Amino acid sequence: MNLAIRMMVLGPVQTNCYFLINEDTKEVLIVDPADRAQKIIEWINSEGLKPVAILLTHGHFDHIMGVQGVKKEYDIPIYASKDEVEVLAEPQINVSTMMGAYLSMKADELFSDGDVLELAGMKLKVISTPGHTIGSVCFYMEEEKVLISGDTLFEASVGRSDFPTGSSRQLIESIKTRLFVLPDDTDVFPGHGGTTTIAYEKAHNPFIY
Template sequence: MNNFRIRTCTVGMVGTNCYLVYREDLKKAVIVDPGDNGAHILNKCREYGIIPEAIVLTHGHFDHILAVEEIRRAFKEITVYAAEKEAKLLGDPRLNMTGSYGTGFSLSPDCLVKDGDVLELAGFKWKVLETPGHTAGSVCLWIEEEDVLISGDTLFAESLGRTDFPTGNAAEIIHSIKERLFILPDETMVYPGHGEPTTIGHEKTHNPVAFYNR
Protein backbone atom coordinates (compact mmCIF):
# COMPACT_ATOMS: atom_id res chain seq x y z
CA MET A 1 0.00 0.00 0.00
CA ASN A 2 1.28 3.46 -0.90
CA ASN A 3 1.54 5.50 2.29
CA PHE A 4 2.06 8.85 0.54
CA ARG A 5 -0.62 11.45 1.25
CA ILE A 6 -0.95 15.04 0.05
CA ARG A 7 -3.91 17.09 1.25
CA THR A 8 -4.82 20.53 -0.04
CA CYS A 9 -6.04 23.40 2.14
CA THR A 10 -7.06 26.34 -0.04
CA VAL A 11 -6.62 29.43 2.10
CA GLY A 12 -6.55 33.20 2.05
CA MET A 13 -7.85 36.01 -0.12
CA VAL A 14 -6.35 34.70 -3.36
CA GLY A 15 -6.99 30.98 -2.90
CA THR A 16 -3.51 29.73 -2.10
CA ASN A 17 -2.92 25.99 -2.01
CA CYS A 18 -1.34 24.99 1.30
CA TYR A 19 -0.27 21.35 1.22
CA LEU A 20 -0.12 18.84 4.06
CA VAL A 21 2.26 16.05 3.05
CA TYR A 22 2.73 12.93 5.16
CA ARG A 23 3.07 9.17 5.29
CA GLU A 24 -0.05 7.42 6.48
CA ASP A 25 2.00 5.03 8.61
CA LEU A 26 4.16 7.71 10.27
CA LYS A 27 1.77 10.64 10.78
CA LYS A 28 4.67 13.11 10.70
CA ALA A 29 3.86 15.87 8.24
CA VAL A 30 5.27 18.77 6.28
CA ILE A 31 3.20 21.90 5.74
CA VAL A 32 4.02 23.64 2.48
CA ASP A 33 3.12 27.33 2.12
CA PRO A 34 0.73 28.05 5.02
CA GLY A 35 -0.58 31.21 3.42
CA ASP A 36 -3.40 32.15 5.79
CA ASN A 37 -6.21 30.73 7.98
CA GLY A 38 -3.88 29.09 10.45
CA ALA A 39 -6.79 27.77 12.54
CA HIS A 40 -8.16 25.91 9.53
CA ILE A 41 -4.77 24.36 8.78
CA LEU A 42 -4.36 23.28 12.40
CA ASN A 43 -7.86 21.80 12.42
CA LYS A 44 -6.99 19.76 9.33
CA CYS A 45 -3.86 18.47 11.06
CA ARG A 46 -6.01 17.27 13.94
CA GLU A 47 -8.56 15.78 11.57
CA TYR A 48 -5.91 13.73 9.77
CA GLY A 49 -4.13 12.87 13.02
CA ILE A 50 -0.81 14.29 11.84
CA ILE A 51 1.94 16.18 13.63
CA PRO A 52 3.85 18.71 11.49
CA GLU A 53 7.61 18.59 11.89
CA ALA A 54 8.42 21.22 9.26
CA ILE A 55 7.09 24.13 7.26
CA VAL A 56 8.64 24.48 3.81
CA LEU A 57 8.14 27.66 1.79
CA THR A 58 8.30 27.77 -2.00
CA HIS A 59 8.71 31.56 -1.81
CA GLY A 60 8.06 34.49 0.47
CA HIS A 61 4.98 36.33 -0.78
CA PHE A 62 2.31 37.29 1.75
CA ASP A 63 -0.21 34.74 0.50
CA HIS A 64 2.21 31.87 1.21
CA ILE A 65 3.47 32.89 4.67
CA LEU A 66 0.73 34.61 6.71
CA ALA A 67 -0.01 31.55 8.89
CA VAL A 68 3.61 30.58 9.59
CA GLU A 69 3.85 32.19 13.02
CA GLU A 70 0.50 30.80 14.21
CA ILE A 71 1.63 27.29 13.31
CA ARG A 72 5.02 27.91 14.93
CA ARG A 73 3.25 28.79 18.17
CA ALA A 74 1.14 25.64 18.02
CA PHE A 75 4.08 23.30 17.34
CA LYS A 76 7.13 24.51 19.26
CA GLU A 77 9.47 21.93 17.68
CA ILE A 78 8.60 22.77 14.09
CA THR A 79 11.36 23.91 11.69
CA VAL A 80 10.75 26.50 8.96
CA TYR A 81 12.70 26.02 5.72
CA ALA A 82 13.09 28.57 2.92
CA ALA A 83 15.57 29.33 0.15
CA GLU A 84 18.62 31.34 1.14
CA LYS A 85 18.04 33.54 -1.92
CA GLU A 86 14.58 34.40 -0.53
CA ALA A 87 15.82 35.56 2.89
CA LYS A 88 15.91 39.24 1.93
CA LEU A 89 12.34 39.19 0.60
CA LEU A 90 11.05 37.32 3.65
CA GLY A 91 12.64 39.90 5.91
CA ASP A 92 11.20 42.95 4.17
CA PRO A 93 7.44 43.73 4.50
CA ARG A 94 7.60 45.83 1.36
CA LEU A 95 9.08 43.02 -0.73
CA ASN A 96 6.95 40.22 0.73
CA MET A 97 3.91 42.50 0.45
CA THR A 98 2.58 41.80 3.93
CA GLY A 99 2.66 45.56 4.37
CA SER A 100 0.19 45.95 1.50
CA TYR A 101 -2.20 43.23 2.64
CA GLY A 102 -2.59 43.78 6.38
CA THR A 103 -0.04 44.26 9.13
CA GLY A 104 3.42 44.05 7.65
CA PHE A 105 5.91 41.64 9.15
CA SER A 106 9.23 40.00 8.47
CA LEU A 107 9.88 36.29 8.71
CA SER A 108 13.09 34.54 9.70
CA PRO A 109 13.33 30.90 8.61
CA ASP A 110 15.10 28.41 10.86
CA CYS A 111 16.96 26.77 7.98
CA LEU A 112 18.00 28.21 4.63
CA VAL A 113 18.32 25.85 1.67
CA LYS A 114 19.83 26.02 -1.80
CA ASP A 115 19.56 24.28 -5.14
CA GLY A 116 20.20 20.54 -4.97
CA ASP A 117 19.71 20.23 -1.22
CA VAL A 118 17.80 17.12 -0.19
CA LEU A 119 15.61 17.42 2.89
CA GLU A 120 14.63 14.23 4.67
CA LEU A 121 11.26 15.12 6.15
CA ALA A 122 8.15 13.12 7.06
CA GLY A 123 9.67 9.94 5.67
CA PHE A 124 10.39 11.36 2.21
CA LYS A 125 13.33 12.94 0.39
CA TRP A 126 12.56 16.44 -0.88
CA LYS A 127 14.93 17.80 -3.51
CA VAL A 128 15.16 21.59 -3.70
CA LEU A 129 15.06 22.99 -7.24
CA GLU A 130 15.85 26.67 -7.57
CA THR A 131 13.35 28.17 -10.05
CA PRO A 132 13.77 31.96 -10.01
CA GLY A 133 11.36 34.18 -11.89
CA HIS A 134 8.22 34.62 -9.82
CA THR A 135 10.64 35.80 -7.15
CA ALA A 136 14.42 35.69 -7.08
CA GLY A 137 14.38 32.93 -4.48
CA SER A 138 11.47 30.80 -5.68
CA VAL A 139 11.99 27.05 -5.37
CA CYS A 140 10.09 23.92 -6.32
CA LEU A 141 10.13 20.74 -4.24
CA TRP A 142 10.57 17.39 -5.99
CA ILE A 143 9.70 14.15 -4.20
CA GLU A 144 11.14 11.87 -6.85
CA GLU A 145 10.13 8.56 -5.27
CA GLU A 146 6.48 9.62 -5.41
CA ASP A 147 6.60 11.38 -8.81
CA VAL A 148 5.43 14.60 -7.16
CA LEU A 149 6.51 18.21 -7.70
CA ILE A 150 5.22 21.07 -5.55
CA SER A 151 5.72 24.02 -7.85
CA GLY A 152 4.70 27.06 -5.80
CA ASP A 153 3.92 30.01 -8.07
CA THR A 154 6.38 29.00 -10.77
CA LEU A 155 4.28 26.55 -12.80
CA PHE A 156 0.48 26.39 -12.92
CA ALA A 157 -1.89 24.25 -14.97
CA GLU A 158 -1.49 25.68 -18.48
CA SER A 159 -0.07 28.88 -17.04
CA LEU A 160 2.81 30.34 -15.02
CA GLY A 161 3.40 32.74 -12.17
CA ARG A 162 3.27 36.46 -12.63
CA THR A 163 6.53 38.39 -12.66
CA ASP A 164 5.46 41.96 -11.91
CA PHE A 165 5.92 41.64 -8.14
CA PRO A 166 9.18 42.54 -6.35
CA THR A 167 12.20 40.50 -7.57
CA GLY A 168 10.15 38.91 -10.40
CA ASN A 169 11.73 38.34 -13.82
CA ALA A 170 9.89 37.07 -16.91
CA ALA A 171 12.92 35.68 -18.71
CA GLU A 172 14.02 33.81 -15.60
CA ILE A 173 10.67 32.11 -14.98
CA ILE A 174 10.51 30.88 -18.57
CA HIS A 175 14.04 29.51 -18.27
CA SER A 176 13.21 27.88 -14.93
CA ILE A 177 10.17 26.08 -16.33
CA LYS A 178 11.77 24.93 -19.57
CA GLU A 179 15.22 24.03 -18.23
CA ARG A 180 14.47 22.90 -14.65
CA LEU A 181 10.93 21.51 -14.68
CA PHE A 182 10.21 20.27 -18.20
CA ILE A 183 13.18 17.90 -17.89
CA LEU A 184 11.38 15.96 -15.14
CA PRO A 185 9.51 12.77 -16.07
CA ASP A 186 6.24 13.35 -17.93
CA GLU A 187 4.26 11.42 -15.31
CA THR A 188 5.33 13.77 -12.52
CA MET A 189 2.28 15.17 -10.75
CA VAL A 190 2.50 18.93 -10.28
CA TYR A 191 0.82 20.57 -7.29
CA PRO A 192 0.86 24.35 -7.84
CA GLY A 193 0.46 27.26 -5.47
CA HIS A 194 -2.90 28.13 -7.01
CA GLY A 195 -5.39 26.15 -9.05
CA GLU A 196 -5.68 22.49 -9.93
CA PRO A 197 -2.94 19.82 -10.15
CA THR A 198 -1.46 18.92 -13.50
CA THR A 199 1.42 16.84 -14.87
CA ILE A 200 4.74 17.71 -16.46
CA GLY A 201 3.72 15.84 -19.61
CA HIS A 202 0.52 17.86 -19.94
CA GLU A 203 2.34 21.15 -19.45
CA LYS A 204 4.98 20.29 -22.04
CA THR A 205 2.25 20.17 -24.67
CA HIS A 206 -0.31 22.69 -23.35
CA ASN A 207 1.56 25.37 -21.38
CA PRO A 208 2.32 28.55 -23.37
CA VAL A 209 5.90 28.42 -22.10
CA ALA A 210 6.43 25.29 -24.20
CA PHE A 211 5.97 27.37 -27.36
CA TYR A 212 8.22 30.24 -26.31
CA ASN A 213 11.43 29.98 -28.35
CA ARG A 214 13.33 33.17 -27.55
Protein backbone atom coordinates in the same frame (compact mmCIF):
# COMPACT_ATOMS: atom_id res chain seq x y z
CA MET B 1 6.73 5.10 2.76
CA ASN B 2 3.09 5.61 1.84
CA LEU B 3 2.52 9.24 0.82
CA ALA B 4 -0.77 11.08 0.99
CA ILE B 5 -1.17 14.65 -0.22
CA ARG B 6 -3.97 16.81 1.12
CA MET B 7 -4.70 20.44 0.28
CA MET B 8 -6.46 23.45 1.78
CA VAL B 9 -7.28 26.56 -0.25
CA LEU B 10 -6.68 29.54 2.02
CA GLY B 11 -6.43 33.31 2.07
CA PRO B 12 -7.50 36.27 -0.04
CA VAL B 13 -6.09 34.94 -3.32
CA GLN B 14 -7.03 31.27 -2.95
CA THR B 15 -3.59 29.85 -2.19
CA ASN B 16 -2.98 26.10 -2.01
CA CYS B 17 -1.53 24.88 1.28
CA TYR B 18 -0.30 21.29 1.00
CA PHE B 19 0.05 18.60 3.64
CA LEU B 20 2.54 15.87 2.75
CA ILE B 21 1.62 12.96 4.99
CA ASN B 22 3.66 9.86 5.77
CA GLU B 23 0.76 7.48 6.30
CA ASP B 24 2.99 4.95 8.04
CA THR B 25 3.99 7.34 10.84
CA LYS B 26 1.29 10.06 10.60
CA GLU B 27 4.07 12.65 10.33
CA VAL B 28 3.23 15.63 8.13
CA LEU B 29 5.11 18.39 6.33
CA ILE B 30 3.18 21.62 5.85
CA VAL B 31 3.96 23.44 2.62
CA ASP B 32 3.03 27.14 2.36
CA PRO B 33 0.61 27.64 5.28
CA ALA B 34 -1.09 30.49 3.52
CA ASP B 35 -3.56 31.82 6.09
CA ARG B 36 -5.95 30.88 8.90
CA ALA B 37 -3.47 29.09 11.13
CA GLN B 38 -6.22 27.98 13.50
CA LYS B 39 -8.06 26.17 10.72
CA ILE B 40 -4.84 24.39 9.76
CA ILE B 41 -4.18 23.44 13.38
CA GLU B 42 -7.71 22.14 13.94
CA TRP B 43 -7.53 19.95 10.83
CA ILE B 44 -4.10 18.54 11.70
CA ASN B 45 -5.26 17.69 15.21
CA SER B 46 -8.52 16.14 13.98
CA GLU B 47 -6.50 13.85 11.68
CA GLY B 48 -4.11 12.84 14.44
CA LEU B 49 -1.08 14.05 12.47
CA LYS B 50 2.36 14.92 13.82
CA PRO B 51 3.80 18.09 12.23
CA VAL B 52 7.54 17.93 11.53
CA ALA B 53 8.33 21.09 9.54
CA ILE B 54 7.00 24.03 7.53
CA LEU B 55 8.36 24.26 3.98
CA LEU B 56 8.11 27.46 1.95
CA THR B 57 8.25 27.61 -1.84
CA HIS B 58 8.75 31.39 -1.61
CA GLY B 59 8.07 34.34 0.64
CA HIS B 60 5.08 36.21 -0.80
CA PHE B 61 2.47 37.24 1.76
CA ASP B 62 -0.20 34.89 0.44
CA HIS B 63 1.99 31.85 1.16
CA ILE B 64 3.17 32.79 4.67
CA MET B 65 0.29 34.39 6.58
CA GLY B 66 -0.34 31.23 8.61
CA VAL B 67 3.31 30.40 9.27
CA GLN B 68 3.82 31.99 12.67
CA GLY B 69 0.63 30.58 14.16
CA VAL B 70 1.43 27.04 13.03
CA LYS B 71 5.05 27.31 14.18
CA LYS B 72 3.99 28.58 17.59
CA GLU B 73 1.48 25.76 18.05
CA TYR B 74 3.84 22.92 17.19
CA ASP B 75 7.32 24.40 17.75
CA ILE B 76 8.55 23.15 14.37
CA PRO B 77 11.21 24.66 12.09
CA ILE B 78 10.57 26.81 9.02
CA TYR B 79 12.56 25.83 5.91
CA ALA B 80 13.16 28.32 3.07
CA SER B 81 15.69 29.13 0.38
CA LYS B 82 18.84 31.01 1.30
CA ASP B 83 18.01 33.32 -1.62
CA GLU B 84 14.61 34.23 -0.16
CA VAL B 85 15.78 35.73 3.15
CA GLU B 86 15.15 39.34 2.11
CA VAL B 87 11.75 38.55 0.59
CA LEU B 88 10.61 36.95 3.84
CA ALA B 89 11.96 39.78 5.95
CA GLU B 90 10.82 42.86 4.03
CA PRO B 91 7.09 43.71 3.82
CA GLN B 92 7.62 45.83 0.71
CA ILE B 93 9.27 42.91 -1.08
CA ASN B 94 6.87 40.17 0.05
CA VAL B 95 4.06 42.59 -0.93
CA SER B 96 2.19 42.18 2.35
CA THR B 97 1.92 45.98 2.42
CA MET B 98 -0.48 45.63 -0.51
CA MET B 99 -2.90 43.96 1.90
CA GLY B 100 -2.37 46.52 4.64
CA ALA B 101 -0.18 44.08 6.57
CA TYR B 102 3.51 44.14 7.41
CA LEU B 103 4.74 40.57 7.45
CA SER B 104 8.33 39.87 8.35
CA MET B 105 9.82 36.54 9.30
CA LYS B 106 12.97 34.49 9.39
CA ALA B 107 13.44 30.85 8.44
CA ASP B 108 15.05 28.48 10.92
CA GLU B 109 16.72 26.37 8.22
CA LEU B 110 18.00 27.62 4.87
CA PHE B 111 18.46 25.32 1.88
CA SER B 112 20.19 25.66 -1.49
CA ASP B 113 19.51 24.37 -4.98
CA GLY B 114 20.05 20.63 -5.17
CA ASP B 115 19.75 20.00 -1.45
CA VAL B 116 17.74 16.92 -0.49
CA LEU B 117 15.58 17.45 2.57
CA GLU B 118 15.06 14.23 4.51
CA LEU B 119 12.09 14.89 6.75
CA ALA B 120 9.23 12.73 8.05
CA GLY B 121 10.58 9.74 6.15
CA MET B 122 10.42 11.67 2.87
CA LYS B 123 13.08 12.90 0.47
CA LEU B 124 12.43 16.22 -1.22
CA LYS B 125 14.92 17.62 -3.69
CA VAL B 126 15.13 21.41 -3.83
CA ILE B 127 14.95 22.76 -7.37
CA SER B 128 15.77 26.46 -7.57
CA THR B 129 13.37 28.20 -9.98
CA PRO B 130 13.97 31.97 -9.82
CA GLY B 131 11.60 34.21 -11.70
CA HIS B 132 8.48 34.57 -9.59
CA THR B 133 10.79 35.68 -6.81
CA ILE B 134 14.56 35.48 -6.65
CA GLY B 135 14.46 32.53 -4.25
CA SER B 136 11.45 30.62 -5.54
CA VAL B 137 11.86 26.86 -5.38
CA CYS B 138 10.01 23.67 -6.22
CA PHE B 139 10.12 20.49 -4.16
CA TYR B 140 10.59 17.26 -6.14
CA MET B 141 9.89 13.80 -4.77
CA GLU B 142 11.53 11.55 -7.33
CA GLU B 143 10.26 8.16 -6.17
CA GLU B 144 6.68 9.39 -5.88
CA LYS B 145 6.89 11.46 -9.10
CA VAL B 146 5.53 14.53 -7.33
CA LEU B 147 6.47 18.17 -7.84
CA ILE B 148 5.29 20.94 -5.53
CA SER B 149 5.72 23.88 -7.90
CA GLY B 150 4.75 26.90 -5.82
CA ASP B 151 4.00 29.91 -8.01
CA THR B 152 6.47 28.95 -10.72
CA LEU B 153 4.30 26.63 -12.83
CA PHE B 154 0.50 26.48 -12.90
CA GLU B 155 -1.99 24.46 -14.91
CA ALA B 156 -1.69 26.00 -18.41
CA SER B 157 -0.15 29.11 -16.89
CA VAL B 158 2.86 30.49 -15.03
CA GLY B 159 3.46 32.70 -12.01
CA ARG B 160 3.52 36.45 -12.34
CA SER B 161 6.88 38.15 -12.47
CA ASP B 162 6.07 41.83 -11.92
CA PHE B 163 6.58 41.91 -8.14
CA PRO B 164 9.95 42.80 -6.54
CA THR B 165 12.81 40.40 -7.43
CA GLY B 166 10.70 38.83 -10.23
CA SER B 167 11.86 38.31 -13.81
CA SER B 168 9.79 36.94 -16.68
CA ARG B 169 12.92 35.85 -18.53
CA GLN B 170 14.20 33.94 -15.51
CA LEU B 171 10.79 32.40 -14.88
CA ILE B 172 10.45 30.93 -18.36
CA GLU B 173 14.07 29.78 -18.31
CA SER B 174 13.53 28.07 -14.95
CA ILE B 175 10.52 26.17 -16.23
CA LYS B 176 12.18 25.11 -19.48
CA THR B 177 15.55 24.07 -18.03
CA ARG B 178 14.67 22.95 -14.49
CA LEU B 179 11.12 21.55 -14.64
CA PHE B 180 10.51 20.40 -18.21
CA VAL B 181 13.47 18.03 -17.89
CA LEU B 182 11.59 16.03 -15.26
CA PRO B 183 9.73 12.85 -16.28
CA ASP B 184 6.56 13.52 -18.26
CA ASP B 185 4.41 11.60 -15.78
CA THR B 186 5.40 13.82 -12.84
CA ASP B 187 2.31 15.14 -11.05
CA VAL B 188 2.49 18.90 -10.47
CA PHE B 189 0.87 20.51 -7.42
CA PRO B 190 0.93 24.30 -7.89
CA GLY B 191 0.46 27.18 -5.48
CA HIS B 192 -2.88 28.18 -7.05
CA GLY B 193 -5.42 26.31 -9.13
CA GLY B 194 -5.63 22.65 -10.09
CA THR B 195 -3.06 19.90 -10.42
CA THR B 196 -1.42 19.06 -13.72
CA THR B 197 1.49 17.03 -15.14
CA ILE B 198 4.79 17.89 -16.77
CA ALA B 199 3.63 16.23 -20.00
CA TYR B 200 0.46 18.33 -20.13
CA GLU B 201 2.33 21.58 -19.56
CA LYS B 202 4.96 20.79 -22.18
CA ALA B 203 2.18 20.21 -24.69
CA HIS B 204 -0.36 22.86 -23.73
CA ASN B 205 1.13 25.70 -21.67
CA PRO B 206 0.83 28.81 -23.88
CA PHE B 207 3.33 30.84 -21.85
CA ILE B 208 6.33 28.61 -22.53
CA TYR B 209 8.06 29.61 -25.74
